[in-house]
Amino acid sequence: MIHKRLTDDQLLLETDYTSYASSCRDPHVTPTNDLVECRRQSGHDDTHATRAGVRAIRWALPAPHAA
């Protein structure tokens, strides 16, 4: 199975079309110490992401804890 990686354009389109209320909102501190929140659809797969100007910032999902 081929894992399809989203391009920045695809991520930005998703964040732009997702309302704040229905977005993931996972907090993330960027390397420049800005606090941002994931603006992808809640329950999304793959990485968290948000818009930063014309670019997308991505960060990894935390590894799930074993029960």
Ligand SMILES: [Zn+2]
């Ligand atoms: Zn997210």
